[in-house]
Amino acid sequence: MKKLALTTTALAAGALLGVANAGDAQATDLTVVSWGGAYTESQVRAYHEPYMELNPDINIINDDSSANALAGLRAQSQAGNVTWDLVDMLPSDAQLACDEGLIMPIDHDEVLAEAPDGTPASEDFLPGSLGECFIPQIVYSTVMTFNNEMFPDDNQPNTIEDFFNVDDFPGRRAIQNRPAANLEWALYADGVAIDDIYDELETEEGVERAFAKLDTIKEHLVFWSEGAQAPQLLADKEVAFATGYNGRMFNAAEVEGQPFSIIWDGQIVEWDGWVVPEGGNNVDVVMEYLHWATDTQRLADQAKFISYGPARASSADLVGEHADLGIDMGPHMPTHPDNYQSPILLNNDFWTDYGDELRERFNNWMLQ
């Protein structure tokens, strides 16, 4: 009887699956996981749409799950049912996934296109950006942003220190619910020189010092988890300051016309890029796509839609104006000399080694 019930269930399920898939033709579906919002939009316009036009038999589906990419990869690998074909993730998470065997090691010069002048990919990508399993697309930065309307014209904040100064700059502040970037800023605002931040964070006193600094503004904090939430909170005036990705803040300020200003002081610079899950069904198709989507022209194209810097040296000269607004993208890039006065380079080795400990501590701190 149980067997009968099982068979019936299986039959019903099979029939339903048939119904669900009946609409799709022969096309190969590629599920591409990314961060959603303005960032996915820029990838769709720079990569996905042109590629689907060139290859009508390929259909790219967007999944905005990058914030939980590592969990998703683990679950799919454990299930032996890998449904993601390509994932956009951070290099530190990519290193963990690579160590666990969840994503494929990449032979960079074999998979990736060379620069127009013949420079092999491994030399064309910016130094230190390629990982064992990781292909960078962009250099982005996490920046402090504020809503101009929340402060009088003669008293607008412009440093990280101002962010920690609730007396002169009142209002709630939104920060990401993870320690990376926040601890660095706490120490920077507390007077630690940029070059000493990670040395300081390696000591127990340094970590105490960072949390003590964060404690001074804790009652004013709101935490965000997904990139799109930060500009939203700021636009709704739920908060006066928000930390966020510079491209999304650019998008909100320039494309949507929100009254936002970016504080480039202490911007936290990091890579972001692609990884290929191990055991996917369309690995060959994905590799072809990757070869095309990470070539010099394509990386430069993405910068037409969002203010992130391309990860290839050869793309830099091709970056021009915003596709819709026609404004020069140069001054909005994190790497523009005016913005690059006091950058903090996110140290991925540090976060691979100390990340777990600090994440746990940060989680506890948030809940207390």
Next chain:
Amino acid sequence: MALPSYASPLERTWYYSYRVICGLIFFFLVAPILVMIPLSFNAQPYFSYTTEMLTLQPEGYSLRWYEEFFNSSAWVTSIRNSVIIAFASTFLATCLGTLAALGLSRSHMPFRGLIMGLLISPMIVPLIISAAGMFFFYSQIGLAQTFPGVILAHTALGTPFVVITVTATLTGFDHTLTRASASLGAPPQTTFFKVILPLITPGVISGALFAFITSFDEVVIVLFVAGVEQRTIPREMWSGIREQISPTILAVATILVLISIALLTVLELLRRRNERMRGLSPS
């Protein structure tokens, strides 16, 4: 409850202030839902009433968010997914649940308490726990991120409602009718389709409605078990609320409110019909 003519002034004051308090509570129940509806016709991409809206000028209102909703492929796909999943799981839940209720309502059912407990457990266990368990288990057997996985999960959530409503209908069921049918020579299946089913139909339908709304409104299981290809309307709303609240969400919400009003009406009509039929039966 009417105020007697001999009521003292104190009683009078209390009587009216009690009415006012109740009015305020009803207002608290309904106002939040109603406040949102006009905002979905806002011509501006804001969540607040503009001066044009308050002065009832036509240019303050527009259907743009409804257009955006029906023109967005993500939302349209989510409607398709919600409908597929809700109908499939309602169908399965109604069949399985009605059969089980028929068994449970017989006086000869062994281990009735235990079985009833197991069968309605999906209704009692907090959703986050069900979702966590299903995420682990369905991942291992390859059901995670598939339509069958989500449908089976929603079926499990919907069956308790069918079991409960149909069992409730059957408690008022006059068993002499089946005996009469059998004694007149009807085989069991004829008795079922010609005698039992018409009488328990209101219970079955209201159970099915509950199962439908459970699936249609469910988001926690979908968050954990479904993949991007199984995104439902509530799942799209969830990411919409978390990421960027545009009045499109309010347009969706308004449409969903209309759907719930329709369901509520059907349920109310069924209840009345059921009461009428009960009134006619000899018990």
Next chain:
Amino acid sequence: MAQAQAHSGPMVTADGVPLKTSLRRAERRRKITAFMLVVPLLAFILLTFIAPIGDMLWRSVDNPAIINTLPNTVTALEDWDGEELPPEEAFAAMVEDLRVGQENRSIGQVGIRLNYEMSGARSLFSRTARNADSLEPPYKEALLDAHRRWGDVETWRLIKREGRPYTASYYLSAVDMRYADDGSVAMQPENQRIYVALFMRTLALSLAITVLTLLLGFPIAYLLATLPLRYSNLLMIMVLLPFWTSLLVRTTAWIVLLQQQGVINDLLVAVGLIGDDGRLTMMHNWIGTIVAMTHILLPFMVLPLYSVMKTIPPSYQRAARSLGANPFVAFVRVYLPQTVSGIGAGAILVFIISIGYYITPALVGGQSGQLISNLIADHMQRTLNWGLAAALGSILLGGVLILYWLYNRIVGIDNMKLG
């Protein structure tokens, strides 16, 4: 009867079978038919629902990573007393395991698992494993050179302790406890105790929501039960409409109302009660959770109260009054006691639902409005500590089942009414 049987022998049916046997057989047949009708759903629920719950319970104690990936080390540590650093064989076994683990990329699992117990374990394992091939005997010195933590007795004790196939450490973490260095159970350091406080907060907020729904639900349930049917049916719709409206719609509605630029703040500013710069913060904190959840759960209080009050004859109160009780006394001494079962049913129902709530606190609760469910989801999706998520979930499940048992005692499953 007994005498009659003694005279004529046992009663038999037409085909000669004793009546008792025949009846018993018919009885059994009916039992089987009844059971057969239930079997499909029972099998279905066991497979699609109970099995996943079982899987979760299993995961809260399951501990395969170390014993599977470091089998040689676990064997080598079997006879070690845990007093000083283990002998050379244990170090050699570890190097062997690290090499194999690096080869098939399973060493990451060990690092992740041990990191839950000891911060820094992940980098200890991944770093050493990356260079495991170049290590040469004697391995004790080689490993001590590779990373100083191999020289901590604590590291080895941890491996020995967690080298068992089952562990209680997830449950210990879930109640803010841990294994101390010597293997005894101790409290977590003060600044790492969060879960007990969070369980308490969940209980406190749920209790507040239950009390609020009772305070708001009682008057309108009473009104509905005492008004003539044609009015009460109309008012009932105002209770049922929110009940049937999508949860996400209602949560969205509260965002529209509560946010800084929302309807309530706009209204207060327009009326002049607050200034434009003094807008109230009602969202992204516990106030948002309480207000929205009270609204969402109010129908679950009103409906059981109403169904109990409907059965109380109004004549009792009138009798009390005619015997000289004032209206207040009549209400408190005569009416209220009769509603206790409804209050119990509604309160437990609301309480059960709220302690397991996830969606609304996640969307409007901010940090101070998070409940235990939100942390379970967080461990599922973000920190990926699935064992701890399972342990927290199991504790929550246990609590809910106890409450449900209470509910069943008071109301009974069969009397559960819907809509």
